Amino acid sequence: MSWSSLLRPGDYLVAVCGAILCVVSFPLAWQEGRAEKAVVRRGGEVFAELELSRSRRIEVPGPLGTTVVAVEKGRVRVVSDPGAHQYCVRQGWLERTGQIAVCAPNEVSVEVAGGRKPYDSLSY
Amino acid sequence: MTRSVIRLVTTAEDHRIARLAAAAIGLSLIDAAIPLPLPGIKPGLSNIVTLIVLARHGWRVAAWVTGLRVVAGGILLGQLLAPGFFMSLAGALSSLLILAGAARLPKRWFGPVSWSILAAFFHIGGQLALARAWLIPHDGVFYLAPFFAVAALSFGIINGLIAAGLLVRGQGSEDRVQKTEDR
Known part of the structure; x- marks a missing residue:
């Protein structure tokens, strides 16, 4: 057989x-969800796209001064910002797709992108 | 003192279901004893019994045998009502569901191997769905899905071939079994 x-x-x-x-x-x-990156915008335009898998630190020049953005261990945060209220710095680490930190006075924003977005936008 | 006797009336079909379920339970114990590199991957040998029962006695008997196997296997392995039990229940239910449809496919074209592959994929699909919804509510569970899919395909084909082979070989012996049952 x-x-x-x-x-x-x-x-x-x-x-x-x-x-x-x-x-x-x-x-x-x-x-899916692996190609995650941080999109750094300045004045509404994309300034840099950072892979979250690689630790990096970049300086973003804005109208008030320099905003420092750091990537570490798959997450991203604003290290320092010349703005008065420091909202974006105090927001701490961003690690989920769709999370965003906006340093409005210096016109810089950092958004986690890639993977599937669990929501379209977030408002605080 | 009156002695009360409870007599359960059992039919020949009950006996048949019990015998087949016993075979399935034995195979699921062997299954659990086989070491495999990845947790969650098992050959699913007891599904061979399900396939044979489905071919010979129809879906209803197959569902009984599978249900008994899951419950009794859970008791014997000390898994009853533990997560592992619900995982095997979810797998068994979803594969029984697809087998209900698969058994209606034209027999000339689709045999036990088709049933086995379909059941294997639905088995792992049901388990992944339960794991995602309940045990590990994070998309990380799907990270292992490709391995499960490959295992489902290979073990599905192997089990299907074994079942098909046993069905061909058993064609003559079935009549003999039938006669001993009637006696």
């Missing part, structure tokens, strides 16, 4: 569909 005699034509079809599902599942499961 050979193995192939146990298979019917549709079985091959189902097996091929299963194999396709397997192949497709790899990028589906692994890419």
